[in-house]
Amino acid sequence: MPYEPGANWQYDVPTTGSTHLPPDAGxxxxxxxxxxxxxxxxxxxxxxxxxxxxxxxxxxxxxxxxxxxxxxxxxxxxxxxxxxxxxxxxxxxxxxxxxxxxxxxxxxxxxxxxxxxxxxxxxxxxxxxxxxxxxxxxxxxxxxxxxxxxxxxxxxxxxxxxxxxxxxxxxxxxxxxxxxxxxxxxxxxxxxxxxxxxxxxxxxxxxxxxxxxxxxxxxxxxxxxxxxxxxxxxxxxxxxVEALDPFGYKVPGKPGYPRKFTASVEGLGDVNLTAHIWPAKSRQAGFRQIGALSERQGFYFYRNDRLVQAGGWNGWRNPEGHLVLARVAIDLPSRENSVLSLDVKKEKVTVTPAFTEGIEKAVDSKGRIFRSYLADAESAYRDGSRRNEIVRKPVTPPGKGMDPKVKRVIKEELPEKPGEDPIAFIWSALPSAQFFSLDRERNAVILNRAYRDDFNEGRRGGSNDAPVTKALLYLLLEDCFGLGRWERTRQDRVDYWNTILLASVEVQRERRTQVTS
Structure with missing residues (x-):
């Protein structure tokens, strides 16, 4: 229908054709x-x-x-x-x-x-x-x-x-x-x-x-x-790579959790919120090793089981120190919608006021409101803060050559010294009278390659082999790194540890020979 000037200008924009415009190289x-x-x-x-x-x-x-x-x-x-x-x-x-x-x-x-x-x-x-x-x-x-x-x-x-x-x-x-x-x-x-x-x-x-x-x-x-x-x-x-479950605690921080709440969101329908409370002062990797605790409280959005936002309250409230135990899992609908939208990098969800209004009115199966969950999370945090705790000394973390599972447990059990390069474990050629040596400039424990097969049952070892030996050496030698002046008493310890470990290698070789003969 031809355009008549002045007709329906406020409702529609008429067109007379189309042109395909390829994207500019810019x-x-x-x-x-x-x-x-x-x-x-x-x-x-x-x-x-x-x-x-x-x-x-x-x-x-x-x-x-x-x-x-x-x-x-x-x-x-x-x-x-x-x-x-x-x-x-x-x-x-x-x-x-x-x-x-x-x-x-x-x-x-x-x-x-x-x-x-x-x-x-x-x-x-x-x-x-x-x-x-x-x-x-x-x-x-x-x-x-x-x-x-x-x-x-x-x-x-x-x-x-x-x-x-x-x-x-x-x-x-x-x-x-x-x-x-x-x-x-x-x-x-x-x-x-x-x-x-x-x-x-x-x-x-x-x-x-x-x-x-x-x-x-x-x-x-x-x-x-x-x-x-x-x-x-x-x-x-x-x-x-091992799973780092942000909800992987063994015992919740408060009885009765996790608890499911339902928020009725205009334009989307019912949205399920699974509210979790971590135990206070947990050392588990899924709690402490995924970033600053203040940034990891709040909503965890998933899309088709892939985490797309790890923490944050999306404008509903500000992060607070006494809510670090509070984490809420939300599964996004697969289809696109106008209420919850995911950015192109898949690391942040944008919400509309309809979502935050729905959160305010969310309730669980017994009619408890969502804000009661925040009060429970704060209570669990304050109760945990009052408990006496043994403070463990920070350590230089283990690095290359240590099996990731062992590294993760060490991180869970011991706080790390800030700014320290990890301690590497490297197999290399050493004199026969040395089981190991220290390269303090590179933050490395050098293991004698000649004894490698003895700790791998004759098989070719990978980069993270001999986990027990490396873990024991780490516990013995960790405090030898990051020091200023090298004391004679520390060198003496390194010398007699070498002597004792060499003797243990010889015993192990003798026993293997007896078994094979």
């Missing part, structure tokens, strides 16, 4: 400025692996003697063929996600990757298609959104290198020219990786804890490609 620069933290970006890529039905995922750092080279994320999911790769790498194209998918906006792969790396490569194969790959670079985006086709021979070779994970199908996502890696000075790679992996392990263990608890196998590994151990190099660190 849009690509916006992908690199999404504000993704490193751990958040990696978690976003792992979401894609989970959506592809992967049950084994490895985050793989490659390094050489001087620098960190690249980062790869490898999974054994369903994989993609050529058409699927083209779709996944198309900037601005939104995918159709299933009901239970973790993906939401279709931009995560590109935005998360290009926020940290100048080059994104994806190589994949399915049960019915050969290995194929695509590469997206910052320069390619500026050049009219050009996407490069990876040489099929390289794609197959890369998949073959990970045949322990990708047997019939899977995907490798590779970041090159990672900006954070390029800032690491010569000789600083170990320190950088130790801190980066620790933060990544905590983030993934927390935000994916429900999947890890259901059996997802998620590892973080570091390979030194300059090593002559074999053609692929040598694995120098390997961590199996």
């Amino acid at each position: 849009y690509g620069k916006a992908l690199t400025n999404q504000g993704y933290g490193f751990e958040v970006a990696v978690a976003d890529l792992i979401d894609n692996s989970i959506d592809a039905k992967a049950d084994e995922i490895v985050v793989h750092f490659l390094r050489d003697a001087d620098r960190i080279l690249t980062l790869l994320i490898v999974d054994n999911g369903e994989g993609m063929d050529e058409a699927g790769l083209d779709s996944a790498m198309t900037v601005g194209r939104r995918r159709d996600y299933g009901e239970g998918a973790l993906g939401l906006y279709g931009t995560g792969l590109k935005a998360a990757s290009l926020s940290h790396a100048s080059s994104l490569t994806v190589v994949s194969r399915t049960r019915r298609s050969r290995s194929a790959g695509r590469r997206l670079t910052a320069e390619g985006i500026e050049d009219g959104f050009r996407c490069d086709t990876v040489d099929p021979r390289y794609a197959q070779e890369l998949v073959d290198r990970y045949d322990g994970i990708i047997e019939w199908q899977g995907t490798v996502v590779r970041w090159d020219n990672v900006r954070a890696f390029e800032t690491v000075g010569r000789g600083q790679s170990d320190q950088f990786l130790s801190k980066a992996i620790s933060r990544l392990e905590t983030h993934l263990g927390l935000y994916l804890h429900r999947y890890l608890q259901r059996g997802l196998k998620l590892d973080i590994a570091v390979w030194d490609v300059s090593s002559r151990e074999n053609e692929l190099g040598e694995e120098v660190d390997h961590i199996a």
